[in-house]
Amino acid sequence: MKTIKNACMLIFCVCFLFISGGYRATFAVGIQQPVVPANPNPDQKSLLFAAKEADNVVIYRKDIIAHSAELKKGLKTDEEGFKTVKNTTIKNQEKPNLEVVHTYIKEGKKDEARNMLSEIFMNKQIPEKQNEIKELLDKLNEELIFSPSSSSDAILYTVQPGDVLAKIAKKFTTNYELIMRINGKPTTRLNIGERLKILTGKTKILVSKSDFTLTLLLNNHYVKQYRICIGKDDKTPVGIFEVKNKMKEPTWYSPQGGVFPYGHKENILGTRWIGFKDKPNLYGFGIHGTTLPESIGTAASNGCVRMVNSDVEELYDFVTQDTEIIIQ
Incomplete structure (x- = not known):
């Protein structure tokens, strides 16, 4: 009996030590x-x-x-x-600084200044200074675009024997009226050896219905912005349009019926017409002048874009068959 007790005690101690050691x-x-x-x-x-x-x-x-x-x-x-998290912090973009623009101008880098201002203006990066920026752009483009002075958007062409303005314009895919305008030529007469500034590149027109503005671009840089009239009851369509035709002193074919030649009191097209290529359910739209200049800045047309006659005449000279027109 004593032996059995001792055996049980030994087994109990071994189990206790085993359990205690395993737990620790x-x-x-x-x-x-x-x-x-x-x-x-x-x-x-x-x-x-x-x-x-x-x-x-x-x-x-x-x-x-x-x-x-x-x-x-x-x-x-x-x-x-506990996976490592990638740093997704976005670096703060520096706000455009007009001081850089003024530095470019002082250094004679007017093309660089214009291009930088154009980007700031078109993207409204400094909205509180839009008017100031526009005035500066217009001043720069008086020289870079609307004068015989050289610029990055133009070449200087020397008139050769047998040249005529229409032939030169066709060679550079532009309009002879624009060559006359920027070179200050009152007539189409040319002199052999005469130097002509010719703008090169692609033109684009951006129409903003909400702002009542039409902006002309050359090589995606600002050229000039004009005030316009758009269609009443939201009749001016939005989208991308191509040029169908151009006419000076256009005849008006009224949607209500009737044909009115230029100069007729019922003809409201003004001095120029730039027609859009037709689209499904969209035809007869275009940009034109007006006999109602007081309508500029309002929604009063039948869907076309109206401009003051002097403005549409200037725009007309820039527009070619490959000019893209974006209305938004």
């Missing part, structure tokens, strides 16, 4: 075990890392130690939760 090995809070590195690698970005010794992987998470088998599921979740 598995969930020792705040205790650093000597069999694994006590300090994590300082270069390790994650808060979780693994150390392997004798095929026994131990996971450290702050001051808690547990065998990997017991955190098998939790480890994946934690690792995903």
Whole structure:
């Protein structure tokens, strides 16, 4: 009997030591075990890392130690939760500085100044100074565009024997009226050896219905902006249009019926007509002058874009068959 008691006591002690030792090995809070590195690698970005010794992987998470088998599921979740986050901070864009523009002008870099101002103006980057910027652009373009002075948008052509303005204009895909305008020529007469400034590149027209403006661009740079009249009851269509035809002193074919030649009191087209190519359910639209200048800045037409006669005459000289017209 005594032998049985001693045997039971021995078994009880062995079990107690086994359970107690296993518990400490598995969930020792705040205790650093000597069999694994006590300090994590300082270069390790994650808060979780693994150390392997004798095929026994131990996971450290702050001051808690547990065998990997017991955190098998939790480890994946934690690792995903501690992934490195990419820096998505957007650098602040510098606000355009007009001082740079004035520096360009002082240095004689008027093309650079105009191009920079054009981008600022068209994108309304300094809305509170739109009028000031427009005035400066117009002043620069008086020389760069509307004078015989050289510019990056033009070439200087020397008149050759046998040249006529129409032939020169066709060669450079422009209008002879524009050559006359920017070179200050009152007639089409040419002199051999005469130097002519000829604008090159593509023109584009942007119509803003909300602002009642039409902006002319050359090579995507501002040339000039004009006030306009648009269609009443939102009749002016939006979209991209192509040039169909151009006419001086146009005849008006009224949508209500009737044909009225230029100069007739019923003809409201003014001195110029720039017609759009027809689209499905959109035909008969265009840009023209007006006999009603007081309507500029309002919505009063049957859908066409009206301009003051002097403005549409200037615009007419720039427009070619490949001019793109965008109404928005």
